[in-house]
Amino acid sequence: MLLAWYPEHARDLPWRHTRDPYRIWISEVMLQQTRVATVIERYTRFTEKFPSLLSLALARQEDVLALWSGLGYYKRARLLHDAARLVVAEHGGSLPQTAAELRKLPGVGAYTAPAIASIAYGEPIAVVDGNVERVLTRLQALDADGQRPTAGTLQARADELLDPESPGIFNQAMMELGATICLPRTPLCTVCPVYVYCRTRGEHTPRPRTQIVSRQASYLLWRRPFRGQTSRVAVLLVKRPESAALMPGMWELPELPEPPEQQPILRVRHAITTSNYYVSVFAGDGQIGITTPSGTERKWFPERKLTEIPLTGLARKILMRLDVMAKPREVRRGKALPGGEDQPPA
DNA sequence: GAGTCGTGGTC
DNA sequence: TGACCAAGACT
Structure with missing residues (x-):
């Protein structure tokens, strides 16, 4: 049957x-x-x-x-x-x-x-x-x-x-x-x-789940011309240590220890297993200092390289929402997405 | 054996 | 909005 x-x-x-x-x-x-x-x-x-x-x-x-x-x-x-x-x-x-x-x-x-x-x-x-x-x-x-x-x-x-x-x-x-x-x-x-x-016809007790905790985090999006070309933009990323328990060796935006005194350019919620992160992204211009742990690699990436490196899901989400990074080609129904939908509020 | 590891969609 | 949860593996 x-x-x-x-x-x-x-x-x-x-x-x-x-x-x-x-x-x-x-x-x-x-x-x-x-x-x-x-x-x-x-x-x-x-x-x-x-x-x-x-x-x-x-x-x-x-x-x-x-x-x-x-x-x-x-x-x-x-x-x-x-x-x-x-x-x-x-x-x-x-x-x-x-x-x-x-x-x-x-x-x-x-x-x-x-x-x-x-x-x-x-x-x-x-x-x-x-x-x-x-x-x-x-x-x-x-x-x-x-x-x-x-x-x-x-x-x-x-x-x-x-x-x-x-x-x-x-x-x-x-x-x-x-x-x-x-x-x-x-x-x-x-x-x-x-x-x-069927002996039960749908009766079933779901498995218990571990509790979700909420956390806050702030990240910096720092853009500048790439190699002096005004037509190309580079973004500053940091590489998570290979020894990190979570997502080792993957690139993400620099994290800020404290949210700065300015309005974020984007707020997103991002769930990572047992944590709910309420994330604020701030525009960087060199005024906001970032302190990354010693040994952490930092690098400027031109926009077109972003699809070729291992980004964390959160970094991808932020870069795509802010239109820094192109969305992957849409396959279904051959309907190309018009760029720039889902814009963040000003 | 329970904790941990990511993320996006759904209701 | 927030909780649920998906063709699990590893420690």
């Missing part, structure tokens, strides 16, 4: 048009904790720039991170790059073909290994992601005792249900069901293809 439902209702996604294990791998890593809609555009750009595992392995880490900028969880990009080099060095450039072997690659965990193995190589092994967990928990009332089922229980139940003839399709169908029908808040039980088998 699920296998019959899937072809009719599956979304048309770029990575469903390929059987290239490398591309499946890229898509799975990008999709980790990241929405499909966000990944689509990034996947396309990434695979255009790095069309093969070898091209990725040969790339500089900075160029990989630049393409990842804004996607979040930058450790994924580093581990992906490390894994690509490892595959070239130790596996002759071809991905391992079993979940057990794939699992040994950095960044390939309990979900991603079976996902690649089943989708790209047809190994009969079930995936358990957030969707599958929710679907199974509801379908079989696995939290009837008030406890969330363990990973082992979920994997066992999923493997029991798996169709060994079409493991890749089955796995994607389970995830698709969770993503489009068996939704977290309001499951669409009336159109669910497995409604008659």
